[in-house]
Amino acid sequence: MKSKHDKLIVAVVSVLIGLVAGAVIMLILGKNPFSAYYSLLSGCGLAPKARYAGGKNILSDFSDYLDFITSMFFAALAVAVALKTGLFNIGVSGQMLVGGFIATVLIGYSSLPAGIAKPLVMIIAAAGGGAIGALIGYLKYRFNINEVVSSIMFNYIAAYITGFLINTRYVDPVSRQSKDINEAARLTLNEIKIGSYKYDIPIGFVFAVLAIFAVAFILDRTVFGFELKAVGMNREAARYIGINVKRSMVVSMLLSGVLAGLAGATYFLGYVSTIQPKVLPSTGFDAIAVCLVGGGSPAGIFFSTFFLMIISKGSTYMSSQMGLDAEITSVITGLIILVCACSGYILQVMNRIRNGKEKKEGKA
Amino acid sequence: MPFFTVSAMDNEYIIEMKKITKAFPGVIANNDVSLQIKKGEIFALLGENGAGKSTLMSMLFGMYEPDKGEIIIRGRKERILSPSYAAKLNIGMVHQHFKLVSNYTVTENIIMGMEPEGKLLGFLPYVDIKSAERQIAQLSEKYGLEVSPQAVISEISVSERQRVEILKMLYRDAEILIFDEPTAVLTPQEIDSLLKIIENLRDDGKTIILITHKLEEIKRIADRCAILRRGELVSVLDVKSTDARKMAGIMVGRQLVFETDKKKAGFGRDILEVSDLTVLNRDGFPVVKKASFRIREGEILAIAGVSGNGQVEIANAIAGLMKIESGDIILDGKSIKDLSIRERIEAGISYIPEDRQEVGLVLDFVLRDNLVLKQYYKNPFAEKGIRDGKQSDKYAYELIDKYDIRSARLTDTIVRSMSGGNQQKAIIGREIELNGKLIMFVQPTRGLDIGAIKLIHNHIIEERNNGKAVLLISLELDEVMDLADTIAVIYSGEIGRIAPAEELSEKEVGAYMMGVGGHKTEGDKV
Structure with a gap:
């Protein structure tokens, strides 16, 4: 169908424009953009580096990269699910923090064996995030409070309450962060030795991929997903056909919160193992951009996460190799998002023209 | 320069609109409309909803530009590209939906955008509210508007807000005042005082354009009246010398005659019974008042009425989209008033809503x-x-x-x-x-071409012949006369007349639609 092509074109064009603009800046700074971009890939284990530290190779870089992007899959899906129902969940970060924090204190510091601790971490984080999401949905349902406002406010509430509890109870006096969780509860298997190399293996990645298929299935094939989309596209019509619009919104926010909670688990109890008090993970905000570039569809999100994260993950290595500031990658990402947002507009105009033509032809 | 010669010829007219055509995608809102409005008259624009009245006036007010034709103000050809340019030409408009900041005072709302500036100590600029308040109080007194300049908008009544809008125009020295359905939101007493105000304004030399579909008001105050139908100017009448019923006839006028093969009706048992139905709108204002009717198997009941008289709310209340205040709705022997929307659908109600794009369909879903x-x-x-x-x-x-x-x-x-x-x-x-058992059609053919209309009419009749109870709500009198077995006429939320179709003439229905049909007489019961 044409609309799917459109989304792909928008994404590809904006990525290209972002990269070209980035290249121009690099050229102005007197650096070779090709080697800079190559170093981005190398930083993510997608291209060989010139030299590796002890116990590292291209595969260990790649698995580290997968570890890095796992939480982004969940977070971007969280944004997408809400968006399908016409809601803007800008509070993914707060929901991640709540889910991650509760899982950390309940399971992360316990002595449960890995086989019980790991699934529990995911379940508890999902429940924590889901509870906040559902609460935001309920506030909208019951009191008509705009979800954007309440989810931003919950971000602060989450950051300060968890920050307070960490500082008073769970702080590591040296790092000033929450104490490291036990390895048994961690969703990333650290420094697994295979041959002479050590790998960080993200268990969560498998679930992230499953989540993408699950969300796609829910939206495309189930009655529930049909209702979410109908509510998102036309609330009046949804009501007219007998859908309980308000309940759909609460359930959608619940599901969004669950996904955000899983993002929190794979981030705070996976990629890292501590929580910095009073700091919201940027993942939840970046997820909005990732979702936008991915056109809001699960398949699109899979690719946009994969590509956009190369730019942020590879930036450290690029900056050390090229002597370029890592911030240049933020410029590139920013440009991609900007163009993407604009292209959406341009395509809309194109569509309108095309639809106008179709109408005329149809009538003739 | 051709327009100079024009100005020399017709300078008794303050506004001339010549051969105005305005099309929107798929609709021609105004087709070759020419109007001439004299200075100091109350000129009414009469027509059904969608007849193109508001579009025509929006062009005068600078909201749209005509595709074809020209607008001449005070003998000069003008291109009115924005409301602010219209204001420069001393044209003001009171919109149906007021444009006021609710937590500002009357004065603040009025002066917004052209605040009188004072100089404190001779150099510090400040907004001179005091002098503005004095000026507004004077204006208010002059035209009998009775508005307190210091009152806060959120604390005053709807009719006062409307008067604030009028003051806003007067404060801006408007000479040509356009009122878009000004009485739609008012109570009868408030309407009386508004009409008085409008007359005062005219007597002071202002030119008034009144957009309305209420004949009674036109009869009371207008000097001349233009009737629009489907975007075209049908006629311009002198109000004093024209009978209200004749105006009603021209307004709803019949232009298409369809041959529909309608079998003789054979009614079965009662399917829908609506009794004493009262529905409130969002502001708690009753839009349907104690409406009662029934529809039997194989019967088409058509509710005729001018748009906005509560007919759509009846359908919405039956479908469960609007809450009912009192009364009952019985479908096939069971009350459905406490059922959810979906339960009503499952109970056998089909509903073709008025707004097919915003309500009837999810436009971004595929046809399947x-x-x-x-x-x-x-x-x-x-x-x-x-x-x-x-x-x-x-x-x-x-x-x-x-x-x-x-x-x-x-x-x-x-x-x-x-x-x-x-x-x-x-x-x-x-x-x-x-x-289902009941099928409701609201404005089923609005905006469609003749072929589609005919097809849809045939479907409606077929459903009736299949023994369904059919509720047809239409603003097109032709459609009602052609299809209905029973006609209920609604005016201002009340069903004024309900009778078998063969007992009612088109004229009679038209008169009831305009609220000039008189009262129910004996023997009107179905």
Whole structure:
């Protein structure tokens, strides 16, 4: 169908424009953009580096990269699910923090064996995030409070309450962060030795991929997903056909919160193992951009996460190799998002023209 | 310069609109309309909703530019490209929906955008509210507006807010005042005082344009009246010398005669019984007042009325989209007033809503999904919460065939890209196939071409012949006269007359629609 092509074109064009603009800046700074971009890939284990530290190779870089992007899959899906129902969940970060924090204190510091601790971490984080999401949905349902406002406010509430509890109870006096969780509860298997190399293996990645298929299935094939989309596209019509619009919104926010909670688990109890008090993970905000570039569809999100994260993950290595500031990658990402947002507009105009033509032809 | 010669000739007219044509995608809002309005008269624009009154005036007010034709103000040809340019030409408009900041005072609202500046200590600029308040109080007194300059908007009544809007125009030295349906929101007493105010304004030399579909008001204050129908100017009448009934006739006028093969009616048992139905709008204002009627099997009951008189709210209340304040709705012997929307659908109510794009369809869904929009969750389209796309597709193809729904990519067409007629056919097909007991058509043919209208009329009659109870709500008198077995006429939320179609003449229905039909007499019961 044409609309799917459109989304792909928008994404590809904006990525290209972002990269070209980035290249121009690099050229102005007197650096070779090709080697800079190559170093981005190398930083993510997608291209060989010139030299590796002890116990590292291209595969260990790649698995580290997968570890890095796992939480982004969940977070971007969280944004997408809400968006399908016409809601803007800008509070993914707060929901991640709540889910991650509760899982950390309940399971992360316990002595449960890995086989019980790991699934529990995911379940508890999902429940924590889901509870906040559902609460935001309920506030909208019951009191008509705009979800954007309440989810931003919950971000602060989450950051300060968890920050307070960490500082008073769970702080590591040296790092000033929450104490490291036990390895048994961690969703990333650290420094697994295979041959002479050590790998960080993200268990969560498998679930992230499953989540993408699950969300796609829910939206495309189930009655529930049909209702979410109908509510998102036309609330009046949804009501007219007998859908309980308000309940759909609460359930959608619940599901969004669950996904955000899983993002929190794979981030705070996976990629890292501590929580910095009073700091919201940027993942939840970046997820909005990732979702936008991915056109809001699960398949699109899979690719946009994969590509956009190369730019942020590879930036450290690029900056050390090229002597370029890592911030240049933020410029590139920013440009991609900007163009993407604009292209959406341009395509809309194109569509309108095309639809106008179709109408005329149809009538003739 | 041709327009200079024009100005020399016709300078008794303050406004001349010549051969104005304005089209929107798919609709011609105004077609070759020419008007001349004299200085110091109350000129009424009469017509049904969608007749193009507001569009015509919006062009005068700078909201749209005409595609063709010219506008001459005080003998000069003008291109009015914005409301602010219209204001420079001393043209002001009171919109149907007021444009006021509710937590500002009357004065602050009025002076907004042209605040009088004072100089403190000779150099510090400040907004001179005091002098503005004095000026507004004077204006208010002069025209009998009775508005307190210091009152806060949120604390004053609707009619006072309207008077603030009038003051806003006067403060800006408007000479030409356009009122868009000004009495729609007012009580009878408030209407009296507004009409008085309008007369005061005229007596002071202002030119008034009154957009309305209420004949009574025109009869009371207007000097001349232009009647628009379907975007075209039908006639300009001198109000004093024209009978109200004649105006009503011209306004709703009959232009298309359809031959519909309607069999003689054979009514069965009562399907729908509405008793003493009262419905409030969002502001708690009753829009349907104690309406009662029944529809039997094989009967088409048409509710005739000018737009905005509560007829759509009746359909919405039956469908469950609007809460009912009091009264009861009985479907096939059971009260449905406490059922949810979906439960009512399942109980056998099909509903073709007035707004096919915003309510009847999800425009960004494909045709297939729109055709199963009321059944997607049921067998065979879904089982245990999982949808069966193949079944939906098969069903959608059947409907496309049966109802002649044309689209570029068949079941995969995004409905937004389809023409209005085909969108409506999709809704009608979907609703008829639900095979309920009651089927409600609200404005089923609005904006459609003759072919589609005929097709839809045939469907309506077929449903009746199949023994369904049909509720038809239409603003087109032709449609009502052609199709109805029983006609109920609604005016201002009340059903003024209900009788078998053969007992009512078109003229009579038209008069009741305008609220000038007199009162119910004996023997009117069905």
